Amino acid sequence: ENAEDEVIGHHLEQAFRCRAQLGLAGPRERELAVLAQARLEAAARKVLLGGDPHAAIDLLERAASLLPPDDPDRLGVLPALGAALFEGGRLVDADRVLQEAIDHDEADDLLRARARVEQQFVRIQAEGAISGARQVADETLEVFELHRDELGQSRAWCLKAAIDWMRGCVAAADESWRRAALHAERGGAERELFDILDWRVSAALYGPTPVDEGIESCREIGERVRRSPVAYAETLYPLAALHAMRGEIDVSRSLLAESPEPDEPGRVYSAGLAQTEALVEMLADRPEVAEERLRTALGVLEQMGEKALLSSTAAMLAQALYDQGRLDDAEEAARLSRENAAGEDVSPQIVWRG
Numbered sequence: 001e002n003a004e005d006e007v008i009g010h011h012l013e014q015a016f017r018c019r020a021q022l023g024l025a026g027p028r029e030r031e032l033a034v035l036a037q038a039r040l041e042a043a044a045r046k047v048l049l050g051g052d053p054h055a056a057i058d059l060l061e062r063a064a065s066l067l068p069p070d071d072p073d074r075l076g077v078l079p080a081l082g083a084a085l086f087e088g089g090r091l092v093d094a095d096r097v098l099q100e101a102i103d104h105d106e107a108d109d110l111l112r113a114r115a116r117v118e119q120q121f122v123r124i125q126a127e128g129a130i131s132g133a134r135q136v137a138d139e140t141l142e143v144f145e146l147h148r149d150e151l152g153q154s155r156a157w158c159l160k161a162a163i164d165w166m167r168g169c170v171a172a173a174d175e176s177w178r179r180a181a182l183h184a185e186r187g188g189a190e191r192e193l194f195d196i197l198d199w200r201v202s203a204a205l206y207g208p209t210p211v212d213e214g215i216e217s218c219r220e221i222g223e224r225v226r227r228s229p230v231a232y233a234e235t236l237y238p239l240a241a242l243h244a245m246r247g248e249i250d251v252s253r254s255l256l257a258e259s260p261e262p263d264e265p266g267r268v269y270s271a272g273l274a275q276t277e278a279l280v281e282m283l284a285d286r287p288e289v290a291e292e293r294l295r296t297a298l299g300v301l302e303q304m305g306e307k308a309l310l311s312s313t314a315a316m317l318a319q320a321l322y323d324q325g326r327l328d329d330a331e332e333a334a335r336l337s338r339e340n341a342a343g344e345d346v347s348p349q350i351v352w353r354g
Contacts, residue, residue: 005046006059009039016066033066034073041077044084049191051230053088060084070106079114086118089304091126095119110152113143117155121162128307128340130163137163150187154180158196165199166308170207174200194231197221205238205276214242233259237276244283252280272297272309275316287323294320311340 013036019029040063044056060081067074078101085094101107101115117140120133137159144152161176177199184193201221204214218239225231240255256277274297278290294317301310314337321330 005039005043009036009043009059009063012036012039013062013066030067037063037066037073037077041080044080045191048084048087049194049228049230051228053084056084057081057088057090070104072106072108072111075101075104075107075111079111079118082115082122083118086122086125089300089306091122091305094122095126098122109143110147110149113140114152114155116140117152117159120159124162124166125306125308128311130166133159133163150183151189151192154183154187154189154192154196157183158192158199161199165203170203174203174207177203191228194225194228197225198231198234201235201238202276205241211242211245215239215246218242234273237273241276241279241283244280249280249284252284256280272313275313278316278320282320282323287320290320291317291324307340311337314340 012032016029016032016036019032040059044059044063047055047059060077064074064077064081078097082094082098082101085091085097098115098119102112102119107115116136120136124130124133137156140159141153141156143149144156157176157180161173161180164170164173164176177196181193181196181200184190184196198221201218203209204217209217218235222232222235222239225235236255236259240252240259243249243255244252274293278293281287281290281293294313297313298310298317301313314333318330318333318337321327321333
């Protein structure tokens with residue numbers, strides 16, 4: 001089905017561009033461009049479900065290039081494009097695209113609300129700070145409720161969850177993700193639902209849930225997201241860590257072996273999987289292996305210009321170095337964590353993505 005959308009979108013796109021080269025620019029041409037855009041957007045949603053933000057970026061950039069800059073249909077693509085750029089680790093580009101949607105005179109309240117929410121996710125990661133994010137979440141939620149936009153409401157609740165997660169309030173974050181999941185399900189937003197469920201798996205690991213209950217929750221959610229290999233793989237990391245907490249290191253290693261390396265190492269959240277893998281190694285009394293995983297992740301995050309996940313990764317690295325008796329190196333990693341944890345409400349000890 002994804003291939004069908006992409007192929008049809010490609011042919012419609014080429015038909016539009018051929019007519020444009022002939023100097024044709026009437027209502028029929030605009031209709032052709034809108035049809036091509038819709039197909040390319042649908043294809044992008046499906047490749048995102050498969051965990052390929054870079055392919056989605058290409059599809060969405062093509063969709064956005066079909067219509068004039070001030071066309072409402074073209075502007076409507078920008079929030080999704082910004083979100084895909086963010087997921088692909090292109091934080092500066094994501095912020096620029098989303099700001100364009102927010103500032104444009106032709107943007108309506110709903111479009112601006114969608115772009116404002118997505119921009120806050122980008123800025124939390126890029127700046128490691130949450131100041132102003134809660135106000136954006138509250139204001140946009142009102143807009144989404146007014147328009148009965150289920151996906152928008154889901155994203156606003158996800159933003160509330162991200163804020164509490166950054167503050168180390170995992171139980172509160174999980175409650176917001178629970179509400180976000182309900183709206184995503186009602187809106188038929190499968191990819192967003194799977195992403196939320198993966199966050200709830202992380203909450204089962206790092207929150208107050210007892211280990212046995214956490215294991216059961218991870219397994220239940222894993223079955224729900226099995227249709228997406230990426231979403232399913234991301235449930236295995238927290239599950240492995242929970243088994244390590246129970247002293248079942250062999251089970252942990254088996255689960256990590258079952259979960260393949262991310263196909264897209266440039267994804268923002270794929271770097272966070274290293275934190276959970278490092279946690280397993282530390283529980284297995286192998287801090288030197290944890291150090292290796294964490295240093296690799298730090299390199300990826302520094303290249304992206306990311307701060308929030310970098311802060312918590314550096315905090316974990318400090319612990320791994322401390323466990324090896326390398327106190328000077330541990331202090332240096334702790335300093336890096338503090339420098340990237342902007343704002344007194346942010347907890348660098350909490351792992352950003354499991």
